[in-house]
Amino acid sequence: MFTKLFMAGTAAMLVVGVASAADLPRREAPPAVFTPIPVFTWTGFYGGTHSSYSFSDSQQIRTVGNNNGAGGITNTIGNVQTLRRPPSIRSEQDGLGNFGVGVGYNYQFTPGSGFVVGVEADWTWTDLRKNYLYLGPALAANNGIPDPSSFRQGLNWLGTAQGRIGYAFDRVLVYGTGGFAYGDVNYNAKFYNGALNLAYLGRNDGIETGYVYGGGIEYAIPTDSFLNRFNFIGNFLGASAITLKAEYLRYDLGSRNVRVASTGLTPATGSYTTRFETEGSMVRAGFNYKFGGF
16 A cells, blocks of 8 residues: 555656646757858058069151251251151160059949949159161262161150059959059160261150050959968058059150250251150059058
């Protein structure tokens, strides 16, 4: 009898325990913490450096005479017509630039992918110069001895102030650019007689202005890229990203007339006018530090 009562009591207690356990609150896993991935934007200031390669194959150096021989003055017009002095020669130049720097600001309308507009100012040390030599024909007027003529043309550096518009595909930006260009140029013309005495001389050094246009592509290196391990300067300056760029520019600084006057070292008199053109193409590659935004 006692055994039956004990078993019945134990069963009742188990039933009550199970029922109480069913009423207790259940333990649930905490909700997952969601951290949104930052969306890259090209908005912000930037500054950087670049190297360049410049070339020109369409420049011309043209010369005309200013005197027809009247009054006993040398017939410089006739000298050009008989090719004693060159009417035109092609001025081809090419060379690697030493270095360049640039600063600018971009604004992206929609982060991620979208249109980007901006402004940029840059300066490139081109160190582009070349000498040209021309030998005229052997004529009775020069006693059968060709008259040498030499020209020198150079572009020491090129600066630009441009507007930019492009489209960003996240970290890739494709853009077109155009605006104002200016550069430090030097022109030089020397005409000798057959005895290599300097008969005529003309030169000009100064700043020429014009325009520039082109386009390029720029890539922002992801923060987890191994290339960012070398971004010591950018980290020190507080840059938010480092970008790599490559672009093509076409520049035109117009033309300049240079008066090539007699030196008085020979019997030659009168003068010539030589017209120099400065235009060409430039390919640039470099990197920028971007400040602001992600």
